[in-house]
Amino acid sequence: MPDPTPVQLGEYESTTLEPGQLTSRDVDRLHALQARGRLTLTRERTGWRLKADATVGVLALDRVRVVISPKFAIPGEQLMSWLAYALGTPVPAAARRWATGPDGYADLVAAALLEECERLLREGLRRDYVRGRSVEPVLRGRLDVAAQATRRFGQLDQLHVRTFDREADNWDNRVLGSALKAALTLTSDPGLARALHSAADAFPQAPTPTAALRALDRTHYTRLNVRYRPAHTWARLLLRGGGVTDLLTDQGTTADGLLLAMPPLWEAVVRRLGTEAVGPHGGHAVPGGSGAGITVYGDLGSTSAFRPDLLLSLPGVPGRDTAHRTLLPVDAKYKRYDRHGVSAADVHQLLTYGSGYASADAPTAVIVHPQPGSHAQRTLKARGPKGLLGIIRVLGVNTRTTPEQATAWIGSVLR
Incomplete structure (x- = not known):
């Protein structure tokens, strides 16, 4: 299958797409985004007119890849700094440059998530004690006498045991595995894709992205998992498709991209700016x-x-x-x-x-x-x-x- 055709435009700019460049699934997704005020799709005699509103990021469709760069207020080289400020998370090293490649802003967010996940791997992932049952050739944990008697009939070549081991398969790690997998679909940079794939292999994954989002909404931070907060912040951004608030509903509609709505971002920036500005006085x-x-x-x-x-x-x-x-x-x-x-x-x-x-x-x-x-x-x-x-x-x-x-x-x- 050929790679999607790149389409570049800036916020508040528009472009023309040929009729064959959008599938019916693409049209449905774009209309869903239009209902949320992210962009405008208009049918014209020669094809489609796609206009970006106050939105930046990347949208991966079936046949085209739409990249919307910031043109109005926040320069590209500063966007990640202001985004990290609005989200209340440390500025990642990825924010030191603005990627001018085909994925731009999406690459930077994926790199920010990767940076935090690699830090967690270096420090050691959080592990919780998990009860389990297994069949082992040697005794490990406690012998499950009832299972051994009813399933092995006194044979001792295989032992039914109950274990209580520390494992990394918990929701703090699962949401990051799901986010790393989602980031893989947003970048075409080979080096970044390899690093994301390698990191994703080290994390367990949630059953679905929706399950990961629900887990993030339920997460409470204590001294045991507070170091996960920056990584979870970038994971939430990727899993929701971008933005300080939800981009699309979680009822079967996926963003398949990373679009940031600039007005909510600016509102979050102003709330923090004003609060921190008057505090010393x-x-x-x-x-x-x-x-x-x-x-x-x-x-x-x-x-x-x-x-x-x-x-x-x-x-x-x-x-x-x-x-x-x-x-x-x-x-x-x-x-x-x-x-x-x-x-x-x-x-x-x-x-x-x-x-x-x-x-x-x-x-x-x-x-x-x-x-x-x-x-x-x-x-x-x-x-x-x-x-x-x-x-x-x-x-x-x-x-x-x-x-x-x-x-x-x-x-x-x-x-």
Whole structure:
């Protein structure tokens, strides 16, 4: 079977595919992705029009291999650093370079998983005591007297024994074996494929990828398995098909690729940036966004509620009122607000957040958007016939810097 034809495009870009390049199974998978807002597939007179939304990664179809590279906000050489930051996991050595080969981003995630799995193999895999039964030529463990009497009828050439041995066949290791196997289908680099295959042979595997995902969702980390957390983070990303949140449902639909939705990634980045930025100055994030959030009653249908991506509690002004704390709503926007003005819908949304959470005398809310090249800030003021309605601070984070540098800048601005 010939290798799939590579198709290269950037986020928000589109390309034309010939009618024979997509099978009916491919069309079903692309429509499932379209329902999740990852891309758009349109039938045209000469074939198909495939348009990527705010998505990067690789999608392995039957006859084509779609590679979507970052074009908008986060440069390729920085994407892995920001992804690791959003996931709260150490930056892998694979993030030191941006692979320009046919698999790009997917190769880097597979290499990150491989790096963590090889570290676990060097340290020694976690082993648990497992009860088992077997037939041995010599006594090992305890003799199963009942089985020996009823199955061997007193013969001693083979012994039925009960064992209690330490084995690596546990769920912490099974999910990594399944993830390594999934990574094999995403890379065409021979060297990386050989290393992944070698590592996969050293790990047990779950019965299905869905079973591995369920095990990951049930995992609780203790001193016995906390060293598995980084590897599990990359495994979850691969098994779910990419993204900070689920890409497709686990009900029979598989991604067969690694696609990262950039808006959820940016929201995760902003939540961590804001929390870490205000921490040294006495601020902290409000867990759960301060209860039920802003709730709308009386409309048709059920009651609706919405809340900002991040709600910060800030201390009072030093030297004046340190006991009084203020709430600052922060919203992440994966938009080009370095090139055009804030939309009316976002202005209305942020004014509502400011009115609902911030102080009445100066209702303030913050927008944080990605801006390659340099940090930037500006302040919007909304006024009505009766005076000030609200203040919106628009912060552009330079995604060409490291997350640590961006955290320091936001801390200086919000302070």
